[in-house]
Amino acid sequence: MFDWFLGLWSQEWQEFFIYIAGGKHQAFYRSFLLIPLVTVLGGVIALIFGIAGASAARSKNIISSSLGKLYINMVRGIPDVLFFVFFPLAMSLVIKIIRTWLLCEHDTLLFDGINFVGCESSNFIGSPNSTFAYAYNLGVACLSFGIVFGAFAANVIRGAMDAVPLAQLETAHAFGFSDRQVFWRFHVPQMWVYAWGGLANIWMLIIKATSLLSLLGIQEAVWWATAQLGPPQNRAAVGYIHGDWTVYYFAILFIFYIGLTFVSERGFAIGRKRIGRGMVAV
């Protein structure tokens, strides 16, 4: 299909183009799709956690309000990378413990000191290359993104909820709307305008955090660059002999992320204009 294109080039360049269009590289290019996918899924989960956390923190009940505040403040003192490494491992350990209770013999040892023991059938992921393992890892990654950035979103949404003029809500109450109706029909729709800037920031954060996906055990661009494509290639059987290319792959990633930031900024600027329509003073 690309013969006419390859005909324009010398032998070495032809080999180069065939190499960078090959199977491994196609997987590398495809792995870039994970970035928007995880950003959107993680963002949606973060939004759900954010609304839940914010309404918990603002509630009159002392227990739920302190739980909400604890959640909002939790992530502030903890490095995100530590949580991202911790959460999938903790999740799988919890599932393993439950499986040990259900599937192993009754007197199976759970822990020896701090070391986890369990039995054969407490392991559940199986082959790391299976579709289940892939989907599970991706789901857990999105969930941990959602938890961390949900705390940031909760903070933004709490501020935005406080910013909605009280008169609006009082008027709604006066017209006989119930608490629930006031929350969903007046408070939440008006809150978006105030929350927009902060949520845009969180979107950027999630985009940048997607670079950490390789630490969550997902084979994405960073993994391809460091473990697969970057290192020097000496065997002709691979298709192309080259030195250490890792820096070029990271240059591509670097530029890709800056481009993504640029596009998102433009998108949010347009959205900002649209969302402010119909509001009195913003």
Place this chain on the structure above:
Amino acid sequence: MIEIFLDYFWAARINLYYAGLSLPLGFIFAIFLAIGLTGDNKLTQRMSSGFVYVFRGSPLFIQLYLFYYAVRATGWPGYRPPGSFDRPYDFLLDALVLAPVVLLLNTAAYSAIIFANALRAVPRGDIEAADAFGFSARKKFWRITWPTMLRIAWPAYTNEAIFLFLSTALVYASIPVTTRPGGANYKDVLVTANDIMEKSFNPFAAYLPAMAVFVVLTLIIFFFFGLVNAHLNRHLVRVGDRPRLSFRPNFIR
């Protein structure tokens, strides 16, 4: 359990080293960037805003990788591919040397925005008053603009400093741990936690204490920045008027 905590606090000295080295240098660089951003010179304005955009628009994780492999690709000084056993000590590839440079550039970009906003927020009347008193440009900057800017910027800068400290945990996720002849231990909290995880398969025992250590150190840093804040605002007598430090970071890397 106590030993794990002690291990982590001992390992945290590496994180504190990274933050302690890159933060003051990044502060100085950020001031120059902020002056460039707010200045009238179009060229310096373009250059500083370009720098800030690039370093704020890309993840720190990728920046660390990029710098590490870029230095490696230069082959200087004396990098040899893996497999040669008499590998010389590569000064520039040492995480203890390379990581502070990247962190410095990163924190400078984030703080430059904070300081530029603060510079723009310095009350116009104060500067006009200084002009009326016949202050020289230098005196005007050091007596009026500088202290006011610092006071306005400090709460936001505190959060930036804390987030720089937290993001030092990323260093060893990308750059390999320093190994020196003699086998000295330069592991940070994350690597220590990963080691314990590998031994015990128990993420709760490995990572929860590590998180606790970060929370404790964050509160200590916050306390010291609060002292500086009180010093910067010492002339404001009425307590209610003081800009209160609140732990409200709104970005991470």
